[in-house]
Amino acid sequence: MLHVAAILLHCLPLALGQYDICKSWVTSDEGPSWEFYACQPKPMIMKEYTMVKVDPPGITCGNPPERFCTHENPYLCSDECDASNPDLAHPPSLMFDKEKEGLATYWQSVTWKRYPEPLVANITLSWNKSLELTDDIVVTFEYGRPTAMMLEKSLDYGRTWHPYQYYADDCMEAFGMPPRKVRDLAASSANRVLCTEEYSRWAGSKKEKDVRFEVRDRFAIFAGPDLRKMENLYLRMESAKGLKDFFTLTDLRLRLLRPALGGTYVQRENLYKYFYAISNFEVVARCKCNLHANACNFRDGALQCECEHNTTGQDCGRCKKNFRSKSWRSGSYTPTPNGSPNACAAAGTAFGNCECYGHSNRCSYIDFLNVVTCVSCKHNTRGQHCQHCRLGYYRNVSAELDDENVCIECNCNQLGSLHDRCNETGYCECRKGSISPKCDECLPGYHWRQGCQPNVCDEELLICQNGGTCHQGQRCICPTGFKGALCQDVKCDSSHRNCDSSSGMLAGSFFLLVCTLMLSMVDI
Numbered sequence: 032m033l034h035v036a037a038i039l040l041h042c043l044p045l046a047l048g049q050y051d052i053c054k055s056w057v058t059s060d061e062g063p064s065w066e067f068y069a070c071q072p073k074p075m076i077m078k079e080y081t082m083v084k085v086d087p088p089g090i091t092c093g094n095p096p097e098r099f100c101t102h103e104n105p106y107l108c109s110d111e112c113d114a115s116n117p118d119l120a121h122p123p124s125l126m127f128d129k130e131k132e133g134l135a136t137y138w139q140s141v142t143w144k145r146y147p148e149p150l151v152a153n154i155t156l157s158w159n160k161s162l163e164l165t166d167d168i169v170v171t172f173e174y175g176r177p178t179a180m181m182l183e184k185s186l187d188y189g190r191t192w193h194p195y196q197y198y199a200d201d202c203m204e205a206f207g208m209p210p211r212k213v214r215d216l217a218a219s220s221a222n223r224v225l226c227t228e229e230y231s232r233w234a235g236s237k238k239e240k241d242v243r244f245e246v247r248d249r250f251a252i253f254a255g256p257d258l259r260k261m262e263n264l265y266l267r268m269e270s271a272k273g274l275k276d277f278f279t280l281t282d283l284r285l286r287l288l289r290p291a292l293g294g295t296y297v298q299r300e301n302l303y304k305y306f307y308a309i310s311n312f313e314v315v316a317r318c319k320c321n322l323h324a325n326a327c328n329f330r331d332g333a334l335q336c337e338c339e340h341n342t343t344g345q346d347c348g349r350c351k352k353n354f355r356s357k358s359w360r361s362g363s364y365t366p367t368p369n370g371s372p373n374a375c376a377a378a379g380t381a382f383g384n385c386e387c388y389g390h391s392n393r394c395s396y397i398d399f400l401n402v403v404t405c406v407s408c409k410h411n412t413r414g415q416h417c418q419h420c421r422l423g424y425y426r427n428v429s430a431e432l433d434d435e436n437v438c439i440e441c442n443c444n445q446l447g448s449l450h451d452r453c454n455e456t457g458y459c460e461c462r463k464g465s466i467s468p469k470c471d472e473c474l475p476g477y478h479w480r481q482g483c484q485p486n487v488c489d490e491e492l493l494i495c496q497n498g499g500t501c502h503q504g505q506r507c508i509c510p511t512g513f514k515g516a517l518c519q520d521v522k523c524d525s526s527h528r529n530c531d532s533s534s535g536m537l538a539g540s541f542f543l544l545v546c547t548l549m550l551s552m553v554d555i
């Protein structure tokens with residue numbers, strides 16, 4: 032028993048400093064209760080959970096079987112890659128397996144037989160979960176490291192991609208960027224994307240195999256050379272949001288652009304020695320749980336945070352149902368050493384009696400009314416408790432009052448409705464002639480033309496005459512020889528004898544007269 036207590040005492044300060052407990056049972060004068068802290072899961076070896084895709088199709092060697100040689104033995108091209116033979120196959124999965132002592136297993140590409148067409152490949156790793164890098168990404172190449180490649184990342188499950196780091200033996204030539212070292216970065220540029228020449232030099236393929244994305248060197252800018260002062264880094268991440276996001280990702284993509292050359296030039300007469308081979312792809316990271324969980328497990332096909340503080344979601348990014356009396360917030364590393372849990376609170380406990388259903392974080396006391404009211408209601412709500420919908424929105428009956436989707440936009444058709452407000456069931460108020468909940472349809476006797484217009488013709492009262500046909504209620508299509516809105520008039524031209532040619536003229540001059548009158552009225 033004493034032994035156990037001693038271990039606990041020894042471990043606790045360290046544990047708290049690492050933000051790895053979310054709560055503890057404490058006894059105070061008012062009796063025992065839970066105390067809550069900011070918390071985060073431990074770093075994990077993420078290659079075990081990755082989904083991998085290698086592009087373009089057919090870039091993996093062995094189908095059909097192919098011979099290759101190495102830069103060390105350029106004229107002994109007897110090695111073979113054969114996808115149908117397990118001993119000679121080099122599938123992508125071999126980048127993520129556990130290496131046995133002394134025996135590297137690796138993915139391998141086809142050789143550069145299509146030179147001078149570039150030999151390019153994309154290796155995309157996806158986790159379907161936001162992760163925060165905690166250590167260097169290390170990619171191990173057998174038979175030489177590429178002379179040009181880049182690392183990209185996505186924060187949104189592969190929808191958009193951003194450059195992460197460029198690698199080349201000559202950065203200026205390959206990417207038009209001056210070479211830099213992460214170790215030379217200043218605090219203000221710790222999240223700079225740079226091009227490095229440190230991992231592309233030819234040093235014999237056996238000696239230097241690793242290509243790094245230096246996470247620790249970037250951390251060290253704030254946490255010191257041995258990463259002893261992690262709290263400095265955490266404080267910095269708290270104040271500079273871009274910094275935290277820089278180490279966050281859901282997907283990684285390695286774009287291999289030019290293989291190891293083993294010399295200055297490509298030898299056209301022996302292209303069997305140019306290819307890519309990766310034996311390991313190490314990614315160490317923790318699940319991003321917004322400081323609301325200290326455990327992350329693989330469930331239902333994806334990593335999931337085990338959320339505390341009454342939060343929920345894959346990243347603990349929401350408040351649980353009935354715990355939405357204030358808006359969700361990420362936990363915070365400050366104040367050290369325990370941070371702030373920023374837990375979600377049950378309805379009614381947030382500000383005494385002022386309930387805002389999670390649509391506002393602030394209440395304000397209005398002196399002359401003697402009431403406390405929510406300020407800046409979000410999610411299109413309004414009212415003292417953010418309990419109503421803003422004008423132009425109506426209540427979503429299938430959502431609770433504390434749901435983000437509680438108010439639905441009326442979406443009234445601008446041309447068909449009188450204004451953009453609607454009643455509690457989402458019905459807009461329609462102009463004459465329009466109908467339907469959003470006023471975007473026409474009553475019988477009307478047709479849609481920038482709103483509902485009364486029909487010019489129809490099949491009942493306004494029938495086109497003299498054999499004319501009604502076109503979509505908008506106009507009569509008259510047979511030759513007839514005119515007028517309903518084809519009621521005979522057309523006047525020289526071939527029709529019994530047509531008074533002066534009547535047209537008369538009507539025309541009358542029209543002119545009216546127009547002149549109207550114009551002069553406008554002038555006045």
Ligand SMILES: *[C@@H]1O[C@H](CO)[C@@H](O)[C@H](O)[C@H]1NC(C)=O
Pocket residue numbers: 086087151152153183192284286
């Ligand atoms: C590799 O990915 C990039 C985008 O990140 C894309 O433009 C390129 O076409 C891809 N190359 C191959 C060979 O799939």
Ligand SMILES: *[C@@H]1O[C@H](CO)[C@@H](O)[C@H](O)[C@H]1NC(C)=O
Pocket residue numbers: 159331332333345
């Ligand atoms: C990604 O994770 C989500 C949430 O856990 C899950 O619903 C979805 O099916 C997963 N998608 C894939 C492609 O695994």
Ligand SMILES: *[C@@H]1O[C@H](CO)[C@@H](O)[C@H](O)[C@H]1NC(C)=O
Pocket residue numbers: 065067339340341372374375376377
């Ligand atoms: C979450 O809700 C439960 C149930 O009401 C409560 O016992 C617990 O203290 C809450 N946790 C936090 C961190 O507020």
Ligand SMILES: *[C@@H]1O[C@H](CO)[C@@H](O)[C@H](O)[C@H]1NC(C)=O
Pocket residue numbers: 427428429430431434436437439
């Ligand atoms: C109504 O609320 C439910 C529950 O949140 C949501 O799934 C649904 O999308 C909402 N409806 C609309 C039209 O926004």
Ligand SMILES: *[C@@H]1O[C@H](CO)[C@@H](O)[C@H](O)[C@H]1NC(C)=O
Pocket residue numbers: 454455456457458
């Ligand atoms: C909203 O308006 C529609 C159409 O006028 C009507 O049928 C419905 O009953 C109204 N709903 C409410 C709650 O007043």
Ligand SMILES: [Ca+2]
Pocket residue numbers: 125126127128129130135136137309310311
């Ligand atoms: Ca391997």
